[in-house]
Amino acid sequence: MSRRDMSYAAVMARKNEIMKASLGIDYDDFIQSPIAFDYDRMMRETGYTMDDMVRIQSETKVGNTPLFELRNLTEAVRKISEPGKGALILVKDEAANASGSFKARRASISAYEAFKKGYKGMIAATSGNYGAAVASQAAQRGLKCIIVQEVFDSRGVGQPEIVEKGRACEAYGAEVLKLSVGPELFYMLLRTLEETGFFNSSLYTPFGIRGIETLGAEIAAQVRARYGKAPDAVAITHAGGGNLTGTARGLLAAGCEQTRIVACSVDLSGLHMASDHDFNRKSFTTGHTGFGVPFATWPDRTDVPRNAARSLRYMDEYQLVTQGEVFYVTELLTKLEGLERGPAGNTSLTAAVTLARQMDRDQIVVVQETEYTGAGKHHNSQLSFARQNGIEVRRGDPKDNVPGKTIVIPQHLEQVWGKVQDMDKLRLSYLKNAAKTHPVAQWNENDYAFLAADLKKDVAWVKQHAPDLSN
Amino acid sequence: MKNVHEQEPVIQTGTWVEIEQMVLKPEERAQTLPDDTKLVPYMLRVSGFLLETARLGQEVRIRTIIGRELQGTLRTVNPSYSHSFGATVPELLTIGTEVEQ
Numbered sequence: 354m355s356r357r358d359m360s361y362a363a364v365m366a367r368k369n370e371i372m373k374a375s376l377g378i379d380y381d382d383f384i385q386s387p388i389a390f391d392y393d394r395m396m397r398e399t400g401y402t403m404d405d406m407v408r409i410q411s412e413t414k415v416g417n418t419p420l421f422e423l424r425n426l427t428e429a430v431r432k433i434s435e436p437g438k439g440a441l442i443l444v445k446d447e448a449a450n451a452s453g454s455f456k457a458r459r460a461s462i463s464a465y466e467a468f469k470k471g472y473k474g475m476i477a478a479t480s481g482n483y484g485a486a487v488a489s490q491a492a493q494r495g496l497k498c499i500i501v502q503e504v505f506d507s508r509g510v511g512q513p514e515i516v517e518k519g520r521a522c523e524a525y526g527a528e529v530l531k532l533s534v535g536p537e538l539f540y541m542l543l544r545t546l547e548e549t550g551f552f553n554s555s556l557y558t559p560f561g562i563r564g565i566e567t568l569g570a571e572i573a574a575q576v577r578a579r580y581g582k583a584p585d586a587v588a589i590t591h592a593g594g595g596n597l598t599g600t601a602r603g604l605l606a607a608g609c610e611q612t613r614i615v616a617c618s619v620d621l622s623g624l625h626m627a628s629d630h631d632f633n634r635k636s637f638t639t640g641h642t643g644f645g646v647p648f649a650t651w652p653d654r655t656d657v658p659r660n661a662a663r664s665l666r667y668m669d670e671y672q673l674v675t676q677g678e679v680f681y682v683t684e685l686l687t688k689l690e691g692l693e694r695g696p697a698g699n700t701s702l703t704a705a706v707t708l709a710r711q712m713d714r715d716q717i718v719v720v721q722e723t724e725y726t727g728a729g730k731h732h733n734s735q736l737s738f739a740r741q742n743g744i745e746v747r748r749g750d751p752k753d754n755v756p757g758k759t760i761v762i763p764q765h766l767e768q769v770w771g772k773v774q775d776m777d778k779l780r781l782s783y784l785k786n787a788a789k790t791h792p793v794a795q796w797n798e799n800d801y802a803f804l805a806a807d808l809k810k811d812v813a814w815v816k817q818h819a820p821d822l823s824n
Numbered sequence: 825m826k827n828v829h830e831q832e833p834v835i836q837t838g839t840w841v842e843i844e845q846m847v848l849k850p851e852e853r854a855q856t857l858p859d860d861t862k863l864v865p866y867m868l869r870v871s872g873f874l875l876e877t878a879r880l881g882q883e884v885r886i887r888t889i890i891g892r893e894l895q896g897t898l899r900t901v902n903p904s905y906s907h908s909f910g911a912t913v914p915e916l917l918t919i920g921t922e923v924e925q
Contacts, residue, residue, distance in 0.1 A: 533868075
């Protein structure tokens, strides 16, 4: 056998064949045009019902996590709210899953699928909690595991949160390929998939998304059982879009059509995600706008031909919060509620604080995840590391936060306000990206219908806003 | 180069080590990179059991924890983790003791 060309261009050119072999999904079967595909059928044909997923997850220590009332935090919010305002804040303690985050839900269905299809191992490219989740689930299914991780800058320095995540992967028995900063992570993933013949447990396959549906369904059932109604709003940390898509689908499957789906990301605008220099100047490695905005406005930029995570299809609102606000609320969760959890998972908790202030007292807002904490993955390590890297850390008004330069931790709960993103601006940006992929002149009725569904709008709206790129 | 290796102690076969590999030279990297990233090579580090007696800085083969054989420059012996909770951040200390007042 002749040795294959392993250059960047050659491996990237083999992307489609590598993907097909490593996923066991033929995306061509669902693709209808350069933009449209049969999303619903693709999700349905994973072959798993909600009951199947609950059973599979219960075999590997996933799901059925507690839903807690944050009574003291709710009280603190009510004290600063207008009379009659201050919704009850609940938190779904996803840190209770094996490996310590909701990502175990995604990994569990992938691991089961890989096992069932006879793959010897699984690979995931991620610097997040997903790596530990895949490693933990692979270990339980007797599969080998490789995690491809962006860890360090050209000085060899990795930020503590990522280093901890890599450690966790190794603790669960995974081989961890630790890489320097760059989008070539995808190249490395392809190379390793080709070398090993392992299953691609991408975050964006139908399995990776459907696994989170149980989280939405559990929230619906737990809130209904305790309060006799569906939650009024669910706040979801948003990066690649899977968390939001899966949770919303689970809520909808449980009949929560009126529940507001609120995305939330840490605002890191101004920092370049592929910059060697900026890499260690951000205190959040995920759940931030560097992923949240591009993935919302064009989901098909991932390591699979068509992304099963399509956030704008389900999103009602999008809140931005600053790093300082999240660190503040993380500390409050610890001191007021006796729950020490990782800061990244508390992004949506920060949004929930601002939502609760504006919602009525008899309403319910659910924060749908927490994550484990520990050395490295702790707001104190993050802030200490930021300070070492020349970032100014101080108390004050979070409006003065400048990503990569200053982290301002609020002085009072009243200063936790976040910032609302304009949803239509995101939708228009999505349409512009769609037009770049497939010229508007060639869009047919099926494309318009797909775009409308993908934007949670009707066809008339899409037609009215289709970009004119002719000039 | 050779002299440098000889000053390093000999590492025994079977030792848990970390190797480093240059995956892509700067000129071989993806086209669309920010200027600072463009200037540096794309590097890989990975741990495994050393398959041959060697000194730091030498080209070696390792067997990873899942049994794959990989090659690279011997970088660290018994690689470990030392990340922590960081130095005290005074700004955090009083949060939660003030908000509820």
